[in-house]
Amino acid sequence: MNVTDTARASALTSEIVMNTTKRETRLAMIESGQVVELHLERKGERGIVGNIYKGRVIKVLPGMQAAFVDIGLPRAAFLYVGDIHHHIHDLDFMMNEEESEAQQEEENGLPDGIHDTIPSYTPIEELIQEGEDVLVQISKEPLGSKGARITSHISIPGRHLVFMPTVDHIGISRRIENEVERQRLKDIIAEIKPPSCGIIVRTVSEHETQEKLQADLTFLQGSWERILEKEKKVPAPSLIYEDLDLCLRGVRDLFTENVSRLIVDSREYYNRVIEFMDTFMPSLKAQVELYEGEEPIFDYFGIEMELNKALGRKVWLKSGGYINIDFTEALVAIDVNTGRFVGKRNLQETILKTNLEAAREIAYQLRLRNIGGIIIVDFIDMDRPTDRDKVFNALQEALRKDKQKTNILKISELGLVQMTRKRTRESLTRTLCEQCPYCEGKGFLKSQTTVCYEILRAIGRELADEYSECLQVTANPEVLKLLFEQENDELEEIQRKYNTKILLNPDPNLFQEQYEITIC
Structure with missing residues (x-):
């Protein structure tokens, strides 16, 4: 289906607009005509939250009750003792906040048997040792200078369910408010759930049939079995399982019944979305549209302007x-x-x-x-x-x-x-910008007057240490202009005092704070 000229005027409650190229995928969520979420993923910079790795413990820190694990990334990942205990509070990285609330509301958020497995007071040095191989999942992206946060509790999301193979638990999204429906879903999950495994029912499962939930669970179980098989075959560190890219992840996690349509501007990615929906959500396939306008899709929907304002x-x-x-x-x-x-x-x-x-x-x-x-x-x-x-x-x-x-x-x-x-x-x-090389992230620069006075003091120190017939000051042109126009008397005084000559050499490649004093 093609987007028509009536798109601008339509009063849709919620839309997903996807701009895709070989280099970058950008996704915007629009609610009542207002851009409320922006997601971006670039080639070579894909998000790693949800990825599963076979890692090797390289450092155990009893004083921090944490460990560093080599999972093959530039920086070692951080494993806190609570993430080894499989605390259910840390599982919402793979789902919306709604699912995490569902976990917390049942049994105080902790599945049965967890405390019996590993007491909360067990020191980390008794749980893992340096050199040990561990299966872990990324719960938080590397941020700034920090490495990724990882957990040993594996959680695999599907369209309708989240499968947790290491804990026995049933959770229902809080956004499913009807108690009759909540009980119906809980009964279904209790019937189809494998022993010693956990399942969280996502919001989109409301009013879905047992057959559809069973199909989702079967797919997730198959994924887990393939993960275990691969773990046995590969050395540490290795990537075992990679979550979907932004294109399909956005469809899986954001395309709910509240979304009126999904608009994609690439035939290739449109076909990928349709193929994905054929398998997991065929009833919503008619709501996917291909944008073929000449104007860039983010410009057409006013998203590009909002994106620039958001910076x-x-x-x-x-x-x-x-x-x-x-x-x-x-x-x-x-x-x-x-x-x-x-x-x-x-x-x-x-x-x-x-x-x-x-x-x-x-x-x-x-x-x-x-x-x-x-x-x-x-x-x-x-x-x-x-x-x-x-x-x-x-x-x-x-x-x-x-x-x-x-x-x-x-x-x-x-x-x-x-x-x-x-x-x-x-x-x-932080995704779209980088630290300013000029001020190094401070947001402030020394004023031109401050730099002028620094130069004068530096000249005095240089001549006091060692006599020179001629000194050359190389600095930003604006700084030297101020030095010559407002501090010329001071320069002449220094030249007379030390019987020397000072040359000013403007260099536009130098930042305002940079300067160099050399012997001619």
Whole structure:
């Protein structure tokens, strides 16, 4: 089916737009006409969350209760003792937050028998040894200078089910709210589940037949058997199982009944999607469309513009206020400002309105930019506790749409909100951008005046240590221009004092902070 000219005007609740080339796949989720999620995967830079490796323990650290495991990546992976214990809380890396909540709500989130298998107090040095081969799965992408986070609990996702071969457990997605339907699904799983294995029922399984769930389970069991067979044949470190690429993973995990259509701009990838859906979700195949317009698909749907805006530091609010989003090594800081918004009644109403609008925008930006980890939000100070409650509730409500797990603390009297958002992959900014080589990520440069004074002090030290008839100063042209125009008297004084000659050599290839002093 081809996309028609009515696409722009259609009021679809949710759409998936996929831009694919040999080099890169980009996927956007649109809800009610607004881009809410952006996913990107490049050739040679595929995500590794969900991949299964045969690794070798290279270092056990009793003081950290963790180990480093060589799985064949540039940096060793990190295995925490809790991930050896198979704690069910750490399983949501392979599924939406809904599935992880389903695990947590049953039996306090811990399947039967886990505590009996390995007591929680068992030291890591009694569980694994250096040189030992282990089968592990990536639970968190390498982030910055850190290696990947891994777990020894294997979890294989399908369209309807998530298969956990190492733990005996049944979980139902919380987003399936009808108790009768939840019980029906639980009864089906109890009947078809192999002994000593775990299964989580995903949201898309609602109202599905036992035959369809059984087919999904059979496929996942076959995948697990092939993983075990390959593990026996390959040395460590080796990749045993690789999750689907973004094209098919997006179809599997994002294409729910709430999605009206999936639009793909490549015939090759369109055919791949159709073939995948023929096998796993044939009832939704009619909702896949091939885009054949001349205009790039992300431009046609207005996504490219939103993508560029999502990389900016400042986000303007409709009222005229704005928020600033700043990344640091430890956390993400978000600052709320009234900006051009002056209000109509009084200061407290102006502040409340700005903070309420900012709360909704912040929740949206966290999801759009995939910001995770520790987040500090500095709302404009509110004197009335009722206003702080309103803003906190608005933020909580806005975050309900986010599939990633978030934890929020109440707004402090200073207007600060401390929160965390689960992070399994890099943020959009860190994926698309790199550290500025000019300022090395500081975001600030020494001023031209500061560099001028540094040069003058460096000249004085050079001549005090050793007399030279001539010195050459090589620096950025703008810095030398300032040095010549505003500090010429100082230069002449140095030349007279040390009976020397100073030459200025402008080099446009040098950054503002760089300079070199040499003997002529």
